[in-house]
Amino acid sequence: MIEVQFNQLFGYRDDNETVSHTLTGKVNFQQFKKELAWASYKLRNIIAKKRISRVAIYCEDSYEFSILFFSALSCAKIVVVPGNNKRITINSFAEPILFLGEWNRKTVIKLDELLLDTGDQKLPQFFSSSIQLFTSGSSGRPQVISKKIEHLFKEVSEHEKKWNSLNRKITTLATVSHQHIYGLLFKILWPIMSGRTFVSKTYTDVPKLLLDAANWAPAMWIASPAQLSRRMTTWPWHLGKAFTHIFSSGGALQLEDAQAIEKLCGIVPNEIYGSTETGGIAWRCQQTEPSWTPLAKVNLSSTSDxxxxxxxxWLDFPFSCHDRIELLENGNFHLLGRIDRIVKIEEKRISLSEIEIRLIAHDYFVNAKALVVERKRKNIAVVAKLSEKGLNLLKTEGKVRFIKKVRKYLALDLEGVALPRLWRFVDEIPTNQQGKTPKETLMRMFDTTPDTMVPHVEKREQIGNRGKIVFRVNSDLPCLPGHFSKAPVVPGVIQIDWAMHFGRELFGISDIFSHMEVIKFKQLMLPEDLVALIIEFDPGKKKLFFSFHDYNESNKEYSSGKVCFRHD
Structure with a gap:
């Protein structure tokens, strides 16, 4: 195992430099070193006493995570960094393993226990543990991927060379978690290795991020496409001038979103393409070049397929991805979709990625996700965000004629069985904190809402085609965890589910869902909030109007929109 030395990992020049802005204030390098020495000393003794070689770390706060992470790297054989701390994750770990940080179990070592003053202790000088990370699970169950600290060290070093215009005084803020490789590399390791400051919290509130960025300018935002696309013009975007760089990873950023961010902040986002398996592969800036440019020292080729x-x-061996590409003469490449998203319907092999690519290439669409929905038989279904042109055509010609035109366009390249039969048009494709779209989230858009997902109703009123539902968001709803790691919220797609559920219940709507219009999400709906849902059904237009408000503060609106049903 190759060791990485302390001085290679930590780039701070003196003890007074700020390592992190935490909830309790600034932490300088001297304090960081003292806490790392204490934690490493105590953890080494615990591991020796328990004779355990593997540790699993989960911690919301990035500074606290960094102390646990580097302590474990200095004395454990394997350091496991999972994407969450859920029960299913805990049960997936083979014994024996030591749990560090924040876990819902009796036997867990918390950071406070490791930071009890033990006098002067020596800092660890070498780090050599193997690191186990997890894939996002967007194309199946999360898979364990082993890394070496030297792999992460080499990749971060290359990013520092690539983006050498970064100010040494820059402060890193993030809306992505360090429990995944992108956040671990860009939010924690890069700042620490380059001697820069990072903010310990993971932001769920972009306006607060903008305010903090202005206070700690110059700043850098580590984001995902989902977070950059969900923006409101009322947010203080003028404070975005504090950013010198904005990075996005976890999926492709739509061109219109990249252009909007540039217009609001004056900064062109840089996209990073890679995976847990490969680390960083390439980058692009869509406003100047739509193709992907390989990072320096990354060698690419195309297989016979x-x-x-x-x-x-930062790889031990060459790795064949599941992404199809088109290599260009200048060494850049275009992504053509994933080969592992092949489904079989009526003995025909159908690429869901190809359907998405064909749709996004059309000027009616901004983004699209294809999936298989099985009712009496398997059907291709699509959840799509329309462009302004597409929305106008949908409104003027109606859904039936609009879909007919789209299917005619797709039929030029796809077989009949591959043409989507089920459609949902949304303002935004739902994603999780890592910018991925779990299949289960999309499936819910084609199903009815399970009883376990419905909040407990305290009051209901109905006068004709208008109704009011008052409920408290009970904290045991299964939809709450996982959307934002630190602050459980009711996802927007669930709010739409609730509107449909209560609309069908009050007004006896039996029509098939068609699409949505003017969906707006304005405030976060949190556990224990007392909420009033106002719904009104127009049977002629087959449209259900809904708005969620704070019951005690009617001008505080969580969300609103229209759910439309088929006329046939």
Whole structure:
């Protein structure tokens, strides 16, 4: 195992430099070193006493995570960094393993226990543990991926060389978690290795991020496409001038979102393409070049099946991805979709990625996700965000004629069985905190709402086609965890489910869901909030109007919109 030395990992020049802005204030390098020495000393003794070689770390706060992480790297054989601390994750770990940080179990070592003053202790000088990370699970169950600290060290070093215009005084703020490789690399390791400051919290409130960025300018925002696309013009975007760089990873950023961020902040987002398996592969800035440029020292090739093959200093062996690519003469490439998203319907092999690519290439669409929905038989279904042109056509010609035109366009390239039969048009494609769209989230848009997902109703009123539902968001709802890691909220797609559920219940709506219009999410709906849902059904237009408000503060609106049903 190759060791990485302390001085290679920590780039602070003196003890007074700020490592992190935490909930309790600034932490300088001297305090960081003292806490790391204490935690490493105590953890080493615990591991020796228990004779355990593996540790699992989960911690919301990035500074606290960094103390646990580097302590474990200095004395454990394997450091496991899962995406969450849920029961299913805990049960997936093979014994024996030591749990560090924040876990819902009796035997867990919390950071406070490791930071009890033990006098002067020596800092660890070498870090050599193997690191186990997890894939996002967007194309199946999360898979364990082993990394070496030297792999992460080499990749971060390359990013520092690539973006050498970064101010040394820059402060890193993030809306992504360090429990995944992108956040671990960009939010924690990069600042620490370059001697820069990072903010310990993971932001769920973009206006607060903008305010803090202005206070700690110059700043850098580590984001995902979902967070950059969900923006409101009322937010203080003028404070975005504090950013010198904005990075996005976890999926492709739509061009219109990249352009909007540039217009609001004056900063062109840089996209990073990679995966847990490969680390960083390439980058792009869509306003100047839509293709992907490989990072320096990353060697790319295309297999006989047109799949991307990667070799880099942060890989032990070349890795064949599931992404199909088109290599260009200048060494750049275009992504053509994932080969592992092949489904079989009526003995025909159908690429869901190809359907999405064909739709996004059309000027009616901004984004699209294809999936298989099985009712009496398997059907291709699509959840799509329309462009302004597409929305106008949908409104003027109606859904039936609009879909007919789209299917005619797709039929030029796709077989009949591959043409989507089920459609949902939304303002935004739902995603999780990592910018991924779990299949289960999309499936809910084609199903009825399970009883376990419905809040407890305290009061209901109905006068004709208008109704009011008052409920408290009970904290045991299964939809709450996982959307934002630190602050459980009711996801927007669930709010739409509730509107449909109560609309069908009050007004006896039996029509098939068609699409949505003017959906707006304005405030976060949190556990224990007392909420009033106002719904009104127009049977002629087959439209259900809804708005969620704070019951005690009617001008505080969580969300609103229209749910439309088929006329046939």
């Amino acid at each position: 047109g799949l991307l093959r990667v070799n880099s200093p």
